[in-house]
Amino acid sequence: MTLTELRYIVTLARDRHFGRAAEHCHVSQPTLSIAVKKLEDELGLVIFERIKHSIRVTPLGQQVIDQAEKVLNEASVIKRIAESGKDPLNSPLRLGAIFTIGPYLFPHLIPQMQRLAPKMSLYLEENYTAILRKKLISGELDVIVIALPFTEKEVLTKSLYDESFVLLLPENHPLAENGQIDRNEITSKQMLLLGEGHCFRDQVLKACPGILDSLEAEPDASPITEGSSLETLRHMVASGFGITILPQTAAGTQYYAEGLLTTRRFKSPTPSRTVALAWRTSFTRPQVIDVLNQAIRACQLSTPSDSS
Numbered sequence: 001m002t003l004t005e006l007r008y009i010v011t012l013a014r015d016r017h018f019g020r021a022a023e024h025c026h027v028s029q030p031t032l033s034i035a036v037k038k039l040e041d042e043l044g045l046v047i048f049e050r051i052k053h054s055i056r057v058t059p060l061g062q063q064v065i066d067q068a069e070k071v072l073n074e075a076s077v078i079k080r081i082a083e084s085g086k087d088p089l090n091s092p093l094r095l096g097a098i099f100t101i102g103p104y105l106f107p108h109l110i111p112q113m114q115r116l117a118p119k120m121s122l123y124l125e126e127n128y129t130a131i132l133r134k135k136l137i138s139g140e141l142d143v144i145v146i147a148l149p150f151t152e153k154e155v156l157t158k159s160l161y162d163e164s165f166v167l168l169l170p171e172n173h174p175l176a177e178n179g180q181i182d183r184n185e186i187t188s189k190q191m192l193l194l195g196e197g198h199c200f201r202d203q204v205l206k207a208c209p210g211i212l213d214s215l216e217a218e219p220d221a222s223p224i225t226e227g228s229s230l231e232t233l234r235h236m237v238a239s240g241f242g243i244t245i246l247p248q249t250a251a252g253t254q255y256y257a258e259g260l261l262t263t264r265r266f267k268s269p270t271p272s273r274t275v276a277l278a279w280r281t282s283f284t285r286p287q288v289i290d291v292l293n294q295a296i297r298a299c300q301l302s303t304p305s306d307s308s
Helices: 003-015 020-025 030-043 059-084 101-115 130-140 198-209 209-218 230-238 285-296
Strands: 048-051 053-058 093-098 122-127 145-146 154-170 191-194 224-225 245-249 263-265 273-278
Touching: 003 020, 003 030, 003 048, 003 059, 020 030, 048 198, 053 059, 059 130, 093 130, 093 285, 101 122, 101 198, 101 285, 130 145, 130 273, 145 198, 145 230, 145 285, 154 198, 154 230, 154 285, 191 230, 198 209, 224 230, 230 245, 230 263, 245 285, 273 285
Parallel strands: 093 122, 093 145, 191 224, 191 245
Antiparallel strands: 048 053, 145 273, 154 245, 154 263, 154 273
């Protein structure tokens, strides 16, 4: 049994496809298949049920996968302990961020990190919270940027800043006549939201309960249109297709012709989210967290959080 074989089965369990798993492991499909079969023979159990065009993890196999993830994480800790004896800001940093933060943070963060830690190369990834959580726990990512609340065993968080939500709408929209918007009056009419899986969608629905209330009252009258990204939602509003709620950093009205888009703030209490860092308690480079915290604050994306 080797760490390589454990990495193969963890990747295969995640991808549920031999071809994709082999690609992610940078080996040929036969190499991965032979290694997985060899490990199953050594353990004397079936980890994966092979079915047409897919695979299924067996109950005992899932226990093996769970333990393999722990072993791989601990092995990565050993490597990082060795690295920590060197300059902690001289090793690569694998940083993830959720889709609704990454595009608006990374362009500002990269030059700040180059200024504060010029020897530390960055690997950046944008993804859903659920996927970033798994990659953080498995050791595939070192630190992630998420929106609170975020709870996970043996994971620490640090608040960075609070970011207000704004209503984005065409400048000729009737709601644009209001100075501020009462969030309780926002309904599903012409509302554009992110699709399922985005935590920002859930935050919007929680902040503006009238959206779901109006859907329940008239489920066929005011359907919600979904978009795959905040950029898509913004373009849809610019085309006159509807209105949406965005984090302040994503409003982006300056990218459009004058008089096309406008934003309106909400009446107090203003809906907002707290952006935070999350990292494993076993992460051996605390200096990196300090530098990240300093760099992100230097980006001045929003008002610093009182809880930080």
